[in-house]
Amino acid sequence: METIPVHDADALLRSAAARIDATDARWLLAHALGRSQTWLFAHARDPVPADAVARFDALVSRREAGEPVAYLTGVRGFFGFDLAVSPATLIPRPDTELLVELALARLPARGARVVDLGTGSGAIALAIARERPDADVLATDASTAALEIARANAATLGLSRVRFAHGDWYAPLGGARMHVIASNPPYIEDGDPHLAQGDLRFEPASALSSGADGLDAIRVLAAGALAHLEPGGWLLVEHGPMQGADVRALFVEAGLVEVDTARDLEARERVTLGRAPGGAEAG
The missing domain is CATH 3.40.50.150 (Vaccinia Virus protein VP39)
Incomplete structure (x- = not known):
C-alpha cells in the first residue's frame, strides 16, 4: 500500500518557492489552512492536513499561471485594514x-x-x-x-x-x-x-x-x-x-x-x- 507523505508547512513552502514567490506562497498556505501568518510561523513543523495540502497546491498552480494573490485569497490589506476584493x-x-x-x-x-x-x-x-x-x-x-x-x-x-x-x-x-x-x-x-x-x-x-x-x-x-x-x-x-x-x-x-x-x-x-x-x- 502506498504511504501518503506527511507534509509540514516548511516543506510545502520550500517546494512552492521553486514555482512562485516565497512571500506569495506563505500567504497562500496561511489561506489554505485558514490561519494567520503569525500562526504559520509558530507551527512551521506541524503536519499539514491532506485537504489543506490539496487546496494549497491548487492555489500555487493558479498563482503560477498569473492569478493575483489578492484574488486567490479574496483579501487585500489597505491603510491598516483588510478589504474583500474580487x-x-x-x-x-x-x-x-x-x-x-x-x-x-x-x-x-x-x-x-x-x-x-x-x-x-x-x-x-x-x-x-x-x-x-x-x-x-x-x-x-x-x-x-x-x-x-x-x-x-x-x-x-x-x-x-x-x-x-x-x-x-x-x-x-x-x-x-x-x-x-x-x-x-x-x-x-x-x-x-x-x-x-x-x-x-x-x-x-x-x-x-x-x-x-x-x-x-x-x-x-x-x-x-x-x-x-x-x-x-x-x-x-x-x-x-x-x-x-x-x-x-x-x-x-x-x-x-x-x-x-x-x-x-x-x-x-x-x-x-x-x-x-x-x-x-x-x-
Missing part, C-alpha cells in the same frame, strides 16, 4: 494610500463632504470614513458588482454612515457639491503592453485603461470639478508616474488653482491635486 474590483495598492493621506489633510474640521469616484472595493472612501467618522462620505462606481463589494466591506468594517451610489463619474452627484473629490481612475493607455502582463491581466479592464493616452477619465474628472466642488474644495486624482505634467495642465485648464503633484515613496509623480477658487483653504 475580479470585479481593482486590487488596492500602497500608492493609493498617498491619495488618502492628502485627502484627509484637506478636509474641513467640521461638516466635511467627500466623494470617492470610481470606488471599486471602497478603499479610498472607507479609509477616509475610518479616519474621519464625522465626515459625510459618498462612494460611487459605474459597476454594480464593484459597489456590492464596497458595500460589503463597509458593513464588515462597521462603517454604516458611508453612502453608495451607482453611476459614471459625476452623474450620481446631481447638483451636490463636495469639499473633497478623490479618485483613482483608470489611467493606462489602451493597448499598453503592461495590460497583458502580471496581475493586470486579471483585473477589470474598465478600471485600468482610459483612451489612447490614458487620460480620458481624468479629463472628465478635471472638466467637471468646479461644478461639484465647494469654493476652496479640492480635487485629488491618482495617475501614472509619467502623466504628472499632462494632468496638471488639465487641472489648470479646468480652472483649478494651487495645482501640484505629490510623489510616492519611490519619488514618482503619483497624485495631482487642485483647489477650486474662493473660500478658505482647508488643511
Whole structure:
C-alpha cells in the first residue's frame, strides 16, 4: 500500500518557492489552512492536513499561471485594514494610500463632504470614513458588482454612515457639491503592453485603461470639478508616474488653482491635486 507523505508547512513552502514567490506562497498556505501568518510561523513543523495540502497546491498552480494573490485569497490589506476584493474590483495598492493621506489633510474640521469616484472595493472612501467618522462620505462606481463589494466591506468594517451610489463619474452627484473629490481612475493607455502582463491581466479592464493616452477619465474628472466642488474644495486624482505634467495642465485648464503633484515613496509623480477658487483653504 502506498504511504501518503506527511507534509509540514516548511516543506510545502520550500517546494512552492521553486514555482512562485516565497512571500506569495506563505500567504497562500496561511489561506489554505485558514490561519494567520503569525500562526504559520509558530507551527512551521506541524503536519499539514491532506485537504489543506490539496487546496494549497491548487492555489500555487493558479498563482503560477498569473492569478493575483489578492484574488486567490479574496483579501487585500489597505491603510491598516483588510478589504474583500474580487475580479470585479481593482486590487488596492500602497500608492493609493498617498491619495488618502492628502485627502484627509484637506478636509474641513467640521461638516466635511467627500466623494470617492470610481470606488471599486471602497478603499479610498472607507479609509477616509475610518479616519474621519464625522465626515459625510459618498462612494460611487459605474459597476454594480464593484459597489456590492464596497458595500460589503463597509458593513464588515462597521462603517454604516458611508453612502453608495451607482453611476459614471459625476452623474450620481446631481447638483451636490463636495469639499473633497478623490479618485483613482483608470489611467493606462489602451493597448499598453503592461495590460497583458502580471496581475493586470486579471483585473477589470474598465478600471485600468482610459483612451489612447490614458487620460480620458481624468479629463472628465478635471472638466467637471468646479461644478461639484465647494469654493476652496479640492480635487485629488491618482495617475501614472509619467502623466504628472499632462494632468496638471488639465487641472489648470479646468480652472483649478494651487495645482501640484505629490510623489510616492519611490519619488514618482503619483497624485495631482487642485483647489477650486474662493473660500478658505482647508488643511
